[in-house]
Amino acid sequence: MSSTSSFESIFCCCEIEIKFKLIARKMFRVRRLKEISRVVYNVIREVPVSKNPKNVQFPKNSIINIPAPAKVVTFSIIYGLSLFSSSSSNLKYALSQADIFFEENKASEACKILEPFKNEKNDEVLWRLSKALYTLSKDVADDKKKKEMIFQAYDYINQALSLNEKNYAVHKWMSILIDATSAYNGIKAKITQAHVMKQHMMRAVELNPKDATVLYLLGSWCFEVANMPWYQRKIASTVFATPPTSSFEEALEYFLKAESADPCFYSMNFLMLGKTYVKLNNIDKAVHYLKLARDYPQKTSDDKKASEEAESILKKLQ
Structure with missing residues (x-):
């Protein structure tokens, strides 16, 4: 034989x-x-x-x-x-497979396949690792572990930025991780980082105007600034000569652009459209988008959060 x-x-x-x-x-x-x-x-x-x-x-x-x-x-x-595992062919495979895992909401698998390449000094690997860790941190109940994961994700995205300042995804995830890490450092730190966050978002949009997630992030930034309580505005006035300003109209513009770029891409965008229309006193449109958020298929923790908050707001509007 x-x-x-x-x-x-x-x-x-x-x-x-x-x-x-x-x-x-x-x-x-x-x-x-x-x-x-x-x-x-x-x-x-x-x-x-x-x-x-x-x-x-x-x-x-x-x-x-x-x-x-x-x-x-x-x-x-x-x-x-x-x-x-460090060969260029396997690296390309790992990147493409990680993207598939992200689409399937399998951040853990994406992290595993990327980890062997974390020391390759490759911005494409590092921003994806940052995304994977941040996504996984959302479902972690232990505060200490959650914080460790978020700051590790921030370290990865910092490395990616030092390697390539022209990668839109790096700027996108830098803005997300700046927001996530500043939440652990108090209101003043969060307000201090507001301008830096927006700079990274705007750079990401400049590099890729069609990315729906970045447009959503800009809308969220505008909404938060427009909705800032008086005491936070007072802190902002002591930190900046010109504090950040925005409006609900500007927030709405970005949320609608995000939806136009990639329809139904994110439950939280539906939620924020609904909340923004409430602020603008357009209740009919608010109800429309809040129902979309409530009924969105719940595949992630964000989907569940959006559904629950939308349901709560709808009850108040009835």
């Missing part, structure tokens, strides 16, 4: 998807471990990468029942993935 047929017979005995048979054949057409790792990565990416094959933990109901010879091969593949 040839080596190819014997190798395929091992996989034929395994309780795994038929994909592995096709991969087994492909593996014999490539010679280097680096190439092999790319062939199988799509199938075994759910297995945590470890530089020590003995430490590999297979997901339940995955390939745990593979016969011993096939396990040896699989361990070797995973080990190869670790050895070549």
Whole structure:
């Protein structure tokens, strides 16, 4: 029996998807471990990468029942993935896969696939790591752990900015993380950082005018400034010669632009449209957008928050 047929017979005995048979054949057409790792990565990416094959933990109901010879091969593949994790091809794959994970609301998986590249001094890796950590922090109940994650995310985005000041996503996430970290430093710090936040938002819009999230952030900034309580305005007047100013009309303009750029992209944009129309005393439109926020599919903690707040406001308007 040839080596190819014997190798395929091992996989034929395994309780795994038929994909592995096709991969087994492909593996014999490539010679280097680096190439092999790319062939199988799509199938075994759910297995945590470890530089020590003995430490590999297979997901339940995955390939745990593979016969011993096939396990040896699989361990070797995973080990190869670790050895070549810093290659440009794997980096490109990790970035594209991370974006898919973000779209699927799987920030934890995005973080795992990006982490091996965190020391590569790559702004595309760093801003995505920052996004992943910040997103994960929203669901963390422990305040100390939450703070650690937010400040680690801020550190990543700072590194990204030092590497590339012309990346719109870096400026977008810098504005988000400035807001998140300043919340731990009191009202004065938050007000002090208001101008810096807006500068990063405006730079992000300049670099990418069609990004709905940045337009939403600008709308939120305008809403917060327009809705600032008197005591915060007093603090702002002591910090700045010219305190930040805005209006609900300006906030509305940005929220509508965000919706136009990417319809139904974010439950919180619907909520903020509703709240802004309430401030402008346009109750009919406020109710329309608040209902959209309330009924938005709840896939994230933000969706749940938007739905609950929208429901609360709607009850008050009735």
